[in-house]
Amino acid sequence: MERGLTTRKIVIAGVLGAVAILLGVTRLGFIPVPTAAGNATIMHIPAIIGGVMQGPFVGLVIGLIFGVSSFLDATIPLFKDPLVAILPRLFIGVTAYLSYVSLRRVNEYAAIGMAGFVGAFTNTLLVLTMAVIRGYIAPGVAVTIALTNGIPEAIVSVIITLAVVVAWKKLDHRGNRKSKISGEM
């Protein structure tokens, strides 16, 4: 992978950021799980995919876009707090990237799936930790939410990350639509 920002990194960060915003505003990014924290979400998946495909900076920027849009669009007081809505989301793409890189040599598919899992887990863990620290929910409730929302989120995240990243990697062989200037993965 090339160092620094390539055109591809900029564009992919922007486009996946758009997907994150879209999943939020259309409410399609929510899985209806009846708990105190409202719904489980799949809006963190663009950040994971960005991190896996284009590295930690892209993952971080998409996480930031996701955080800011969930902050501006929040209907739950919990997410109207920038420390809960924005800060934890920055790390989703970064941890996803790190777990992808560390497992890539073992097995490509396992690495992608693991990145999906770790990214979703990062989101659940950090958001709930911040929510407890900032005093929105009690520790006991947080553990319940981690189980009822965190587990479905992680499963869905693994499936979608695998499907999308594998399809994108194959794009080149079929259609040859990728630009060659800013380098291959």
Added chain:
Amino acid sequence: MASFEFELTRNITIGQYLPTGSLIHRLDPRIKLLAFTILVIAMAICHTYVGNFIALAFACYLFYISRIPISYGLSGVKPAIPFILVLAVLQLLFYSEIASGGTVFVDYGFILITSDSIRLVIVSALRFIEIIFLSSVLTLSTSTTQITHGIESLLDPLKHVKFPVHEFALIITIAIRFVPTFAMEMEKMMKAQASRGAEFGTGAWWRIIQRTKDVFPIIIPLFNVAMARAEDLVLAMEARCYTPGSERSIYAKYKAKSTDYAALLFCILFAVLLLAFPFPY
């Protein structure tokens, strides 16, 4: 229900902008963003009753001077009311572990209601309404172009530590630009899937696995369409010799006037007042 769910573009309020030409509209976007950040931080920290009521009054006053009907702000609060209520009850009943200080009102089994936990409930509800009002005023009085230019020029000093400011602003511009496009693509895909017999939002709410599975045939193609568009855009930009990190001049240059500085100073003073003044309650 079904006909409503297909019209995704209608629900998108991003970039909603109400040009009334008021004092707030004419402020420098950089100043507005700075003032917004300062006020949100102050509101998020302030934990007194009086302080939060003053902040709420201030947020309402902002609607008045920006000549935006306050109904725009209220429409953001309305869908949140059930959540606020549920959260309030939960906080009241289960928060005793941390907010156990103050006078004890009810102490029955695991239920412990104290003056501290009541304060927590009321203050977090007020804080929520304040921040919704404030962000509505910001987005309704500032166009998306102004916001991105504002962010770019605010982050300008970061260029000295090699932070890619221009690229960052470009990422945000691309993100905002593509939201309506993808909404249209998604609408098309939902209709295509529905015409082949897929069902959206018709399953009972307790069938969580079923409803989750319903999402896959939309989300995965959406990502694929997004990636294909991204590749097209990369190709188009590189064909026009776009080079990240090269020097560029700016089309819109902002120059802060004395009113801008006065507004900023006022917001800073207000934030200091909220945080430092010893309100009795």
